Each structure stands twice: as C-alpha cells, then as structure tokens.
Amino acid sequence: MxxxxxxxxxxxxxxxxxxxxxxxxxxxxxxxxxRVNVVAHNIDPEIIRANLGDLAEHPDVRLLELHDGVRSPAxxxxxxxxxxxxPFVSVMGSxxxxxxxxxxxxxxxxxxxxxxxVIARIRIVGRSNDPYxxxxxxxxxxxxxxxxxxxxxxxxxxxxxxxxxxxxxxxxEGLPSGEDLAYSATLWFTGEHIAYDLTxxxxxxxxxxxxxxxxSARSVSEDFAFLDAIEATEWFPRLARRARSALLxxxxxxxxxxxxxxRMRSEPGLLAHxxxxxxxxxxxxxxxxxxxxxxxxxxxxxxxELRSDAPDEARILHLLDARWNYRTVGAxxxxxxxLVAHRQAPLRTLFAGMRAMTAG
Numbered sequence: 604m605x606x607x608x609x610x611x612x613x614x615x616x617x618x619x620x621x622x623x624x625x626x627x628x629x630x631x632x633x634x635x636x637x638r639v640n641v642v643a644h645n646i647d648p649e650i651i652r653a654n655l656g657d658l659a660e661h662p663d664v665r666l667l668e669l670h671d672g673v674r675s676p677a678x679x680x681x682x683x684x685x686x687x688x689x690p691f692v693s694v695m696g697s698x699x700x701x702x703x704x705x706x707x708x709x710x711x712x713x714x715x716x717x718x719x720x721v722i723a724r725i726r727i728v729g730r731s732n733d734p735y736x737x738x739x740x741x742x743x744x745x746x747x748x749x750x751x752x753x754x755x756x757x758x759x760x761x762x763x764x765x766x767x768x769x770x771x772x773x774x775x776e777g778l779p780s781g782e783d784l785a786y787s788a789t790l791w792f793t794g795e796h797i798a799y800d801l802t803x804x805x806x807x808x809x810x811x812x813x814x815x816x817x818x819s820a821r822s823v824s825e826d827f828a829f830l831d832a833i834e835a836t837e838w839f840p841r842l843a844r845r846a847r848s849a850l851l852x853x854x855x856x857x858x859x860x861x862x863x864x865x866r867m868r869s870e871p872g873l874l875a876h877x878x879x880x881x882x883x884x885x886x887x888x889x890x891x892x893x894x895x896x897x898x899x900x901x902x903x904x905x906x907x908e909l910r911s912d913a914p915d916e917a918r919i920l921h922l923l924d925a926r927w928n929y930r931t932v933g934a935x936x937x938x939x940x941x942l943v944a945h946r947q948a949p950l951r952t953l954f955a956g957m958r959a960m961t962a963g
Contacts, residue, residue, distance in 0.1 A: 612683025734956030741958020
C-alpha cells in the first residue's frame with residue numbers, strides 16, 4: 604500500500620504568500636492520507652520554512668526546493684508532480700484553501716465512479732461558485748463528456764487526478780501564460796468517467812495576495828502559444844469536429860476577447876496587434892471549421908470590426924462592454940437563428956453556468 608492517498612503540490616515563490624493557511628486547510632481538514640509538497644520556487648526555502656511554522660515539521664508536509672531562474676508556475680508544479688508517488692495528485696495555489704473535507708469528498712467520489720479526474724467545486728471569496736465548467740443543465744456530475752459538458756471551460760485542473768492514468772502528464776513549460784490549458788484539455792478529452800464534486804466542499808479562491816503578476820506587454824503569439832501545445836498532443840489530431848468546436852469556442856469566447864481588451868489597454872495599442880488577432884480567429888476556424896458561427900452576435904461584430912479596413916477602437920470597446928450584458932439579444936443569440944439552441948452557443952452555455960453557480 605502507498606504511504607499516501609494523495610500527493611498535493613503547492614508552489615510558492617514569495618515570502619508574503621499565506622502558505623501556512625493553505626497547508627493547514629489540507630492537513631487539518633481531511634481524514635485522508637495526504638502529503639503536501641510545498642515547492643519553494645526561486646526563493647530561500649528557509650523563508651518558506653519559517654512561514655510554515657510548526658507545519659514544516661509535520662510528517663505529512665514535505666518542503667522541496669527548486670531554483671531554475673524561470674518565472675513560471677509550470678516548473679514548480681511539474682517539480683512537485685515529478686516527486687509524487689501517491690495514486691492521486693492534486694495542485695493548489697499558495698493563497699487558496701480548501702473547505703473542510705474537500706479531499707475526502709473527492710476521493711469518495713472517485714471511488715464511487717472510477718473517475719480519472721474529479722473536478723473540484725470552486726468558490727470565489729466574496730462571490731459565488733465559479734460557473735465553469737457549465738455542465739449539462741448546470742447539474743451534471745457523473746460520467747461527464749468533454750463536449751456535452753463543455754469541460755474545456757475549466758482551465759485550472761483543480762481537484763483530483765489519477766496519477767496511474769496520467770503518470771507523465773505535465774504543465775507546459777516555457778509559456779508566459781496558459782501553461783495549464785494543454786494539461787487540463789488532456790484530462791478532459793482523454794479521461795474516463797470524469798466526475799464533478801459540484802455539491803461537495805469547495806476549493807476556495809482567495810484574492811488577498813499583494814504580489815500578483817499583472818498583465819505585461821507580450822505578443823499575441825505568446826498569448827496563444829498554448830494552442831501549439833494542444834495541437835502537439837497525440838490526441839488532438841484524432842478529435843472529431845464537434846469536439847474541436849467545443850474546445851475552440853472556449854478559446855475564442857474567453858481567451859481571444861480578453862486578448863483584444865488587453866491590447867486596447869496597452870502600448871502601442873490595438874491596431875498594432877490587429878493582424879495577429881485576426882490570425883487567431885483564422886487559426887480557430889482552421890482547427891474547427893464553423894466555430895465562429897457559434898459566437899454571440901456582438902462577438903461576431905467585434906471580429907468584423909477587427910477585420911475591417913479601418914477598425915474603430917471606440918466601437919470595439921463598446922462592443923466588448925456589450926458582450927457582458929446578458930439581458931440583451933446581441934449577447935445571447937447567434938446570427939444564424941438555427942444555431943441559437945446549439946449546445947456550444949451562448950444561450951445554453953450561460954444558462955448552465957448560472958445554474959452551476961448556485962449549486963452546493
């Protein structure tokens with residue numbers, strides 16, 4: 604028998620992160636045998652040891668040290684995964700915490716379903732449940748389907764992963780962002796009996812860190828380098844067209860429009876990045892033909908304006924604001940009336956997400 608049921612990795616790179624809070628929520632609030640691997644990343648481990656206090660001597664806490672000079676969350680997470688030996692692995696942010704019994708609940712659900720991955724319910728402090736993934740009817744919890752349950756909307760692989768099923772799966776290193784996207788997509792599109800602990804104890808996302816990294820100027824190609832990692836997987840070329848659409852519609856709806864807004868707020872401005880942004884849309888269409896037809900009318904308007912000979916930045920900004928107004932037709936329906944009720948179109952996706960937000 605393995606010494607632990609779960610190896611849980613927490614990477615920490617700063618002396619100000621409340622690492623003791625995170626570790627305590629794992630060690631003191633679960634009955635399962637859990638080893639917490641705290642990876643001191645590019646920081647003196649003695650600083651982290653001091654912040655852990657008595658927890659540093661706990662037999663279920665292991666302090667690992669990684670000095671690679673790389674400012675990336677992928678490297679320390681992979682370091683922890685490489686040192687994991689338990690049947691199941693999990694990852695956690697250093698400023699987050701778990702509600703009592705969260706890991707116990709994940710393990711119980713896995714034992715019941717045989718899930719290769721158990722998705723954690725996420726509660727955001729001061730708000731409600733995270734709406735992602737917007738599973739069928741907002742309530743589906745067993746034998747999830749990556750397409751029907753829109754699993755690609757959950758980028759962060761928070762919860763429980765069967766290490767025996769994914770012994771070599773790692774986060775994508777060398778990316779400025781999106782290092783978890785190929786990792787999580789692999790879980791969704793190659794996993795089995797995926798389960799969602801929708802009503803169980805939550806993974807709690809705190810927002811009290813004072814050293815978060817803000818957006819820094821980078822190229823559009825850097826922002827979407829995670830697509831290279833996804834395309835390079837052995838499973839992606841075999842995906843059916845509808846499955847590709849389920850993945851790429853999320854990339855457009857979430858990542859693309861965020862990238863457009865970020866360029867409007869940075870130097871040298873949106874127009875300097877226009878061609879690269881248009882290329883992202885073209886790439887999405889190449890990988891999943893017809894995927895843009897599943898976007899809301901206002902989203903299509905943004906793309907049309909970007910493609911025009913003289914894009915109007917003021918109009919684009921207005922449209923980006925309008926896409927969040929879910930009481931309007933433009934934000935809820937597709938241009939093609941026959942696609943309004945499509946599973947990946949905004950109406951059903953948003954309805955499912957709203958129901959998921961009130962679960963638990």
